Amino acid sequence: MSFQPPVDVDPELAALRAAAARGGLDDRVRLALALVQRGAMEEAFELHRAAAEAGHGGAQVECARMLLYGIGTDAAPHAAVDWLERAERQRNVVAGYFLALIALGSTVLPRDGRINQRVLAGVQAGFPPALRAAAVHFGRRDSAQDQALCVQMLQRAAQLGDGIAAQLLLPRLARGEGCAPQPAAAEDLRRRLEAAGALPLPASSARRPTTDPRHIPAPGMVALEDALQTPPLVERASSPRMSEIEGLLSADECRLLIACGAQLLRRSQTLDPETGQPAATQVRTSQDASFDPILEDLALRAVQLRIARAARMELVHAEQLIVLRYAPGEEYRPHRDYLNPASLAADRPHAGNRTRTICVYLNDVEAGGATEFPAAGVRVEPRAGCAVMFDNLDADGRPNADSLHAGLPVERGEKWLATLWLRERRYRSY
Numbered sequence: 001m002s003f004q005p006p007v008d009v010d011p012e013l014a015a016l017r018a019a020a021a022r023g024g025l026d027d028r029v030r031l032a033l034a035l036v037q038r039g040a041m042e043e044a045f046e047l048h049r050a051a052a053e054a055g056h057g058g059a060q061v062e063c064a065r066m067l068l069y070g071i072g073t074d075a076a077p078h079a080a081v082d083w084l085e086r087a088e089r090q091r092n093v094v095a096g097y098f099l100a101l102i103a104l105g106s107t108v109l110p111r112d113g114r115i116n117q118r119v120l121a122g123v124q125a126g127f128p129p130a131l132r133a134a135a136v137h138f139g140r141r142d143s144a145q146d147q148a149l150c151v152q153m154l155q156r157a158a159q160l161g162d163g164i165a166a167q168l169l170l171p172r173l174a175r176g177e178g179c180a181p182q183p184a185a186a187e188d189l190r191r192r193l194e195a196a197g198a199l200p201l202p203a204s205s206a207r208r209p210t211t212d213p214r215h216i217p218a219p220g221m222v223a224l225e226d227a228l229q230t231p232p233l234v235e236r237a238s239s240p241r242m243s244e245i246e247g248l249l250s251a252d253e254c255r256l257l258i259a260c261g262a263q264l265l266r267r268s269q270t271l272d273p274e275t276g277q278p279a280a281t282q283v284r285t286s287q288d289a290s291f292d293p294i295l296e297d298l299a300l301r302a303v304q305l306r307i308a309r310a311a312r313m314e315l316v317h318a319e320q321l322i323v324l325r326y327a328p329g330e331e332y333r334p335h336r337d338y339l340n341p342a343s344l345a346a347d348r349p350h351a352g353n354r355t356r357t358i359c360v361y362l363n364d365v366e367a368g369g370a371t372e373f374p375a376a377g378v379r380v381e382p383r384a385g386c387a388v389m390f391d392n393l394d395a396d397g398r399p400n401a402d403s404l405h406a407g408l409p410v411e412r413g414e415k416w417l418a419t420l421w422l423r424e425r426r427y428r429s430y
């Protein structure tokens, strides 16, 4: 973490304060953004709200984001939507993009055709997160036209400075996915990404996801709601009740989760059974990234909505998305995912316990790294884009000891995994 001077002796902030005192709305919004970076959220929110009320579109979007996630104020998703609609009426495409993101979850806004219009407006305006989401969306589909659109949109987003899009573009150029193989362009991009400190993504050869043919939209058509369709479950055991799902995520989606997760990795922890507090232990030797909802963009949200749906749950029941990386020798020793009373009391007890877990494998592991369920006598081998899900509680809602499971040590290569732990009741604000 970089050193940040205390807010009251920060000369840059003092200059921004002086400018805000004599300047206009833009100066006050700049000050609010600087305060957010310094963690002074309540003051930032008040400034944004005042500028939003005075009609500043950018402040209306920022105010909405803070209300959506409960930053510097209590979470109020409906109030967030009101601000975004106001900003959208002033033709603010970023506001439209957030409205699409919210509507896709259908908790605060209906999941209707306006989602696609709004995403398309973001694409046409060259808003990188909209381009990235549309690229990943097209990349799920078989037609040559959709595949080419995926590459074009990644290229545009990458040209506009979107580092994640550049990371997704690299394997497509190198392998000729959606375009002819372009070894020279791929090598140039690889060098630039390396210079920027981006990890090369592991090979993720997930096959095209399984989609019901009735739900494949016409080539070139944005149809995000269709992308929430999930492949069927294959039941593997009854105690714990567990299933596998083939072809849940596309190769781009696996790469997206890895690229976003790689920036946030830290040593994994487990919860101390006595205190409920997290600590590094030998039980879980991987690294992991926990995605604060404020980091979620449209592409990540669409992926999570589909993962939750595959688990037959609503995303509002999910704790933060976790992306894990296991290096050779790393493992998650036998454990159960349900929370003991101390851990539950420490984190939103009103949401109830972790009733279900879904894990999606993001790459093909060279050797090792299976998920093992000793009580059921089942072992699931990691395959990119496929998922395993299981119940942690029994039919009466009591912890089921048979839900014991382990991530076996990786022997060769690395293993990347995305996990959603799903509570009995609502956990997220929207």
Ligand SMILES: O=C(O)CCC(=O)C(=O)O
Residues within 6 Å of the ligand: 332, 337, 357, 359, 369, 370, 371, 372, 405, 406, 407, 408, 417, 419
């Ligand atoms: O790594 C695995 O296969 C299992 C991961 C797991 O148990 C979890 O994320 O709760």
Ligand SMILES: [Fe+2]
Residues within 6 Å of the ligand: 335, 336, 337, 357, 405
């Ligand atoms: Fe687990």
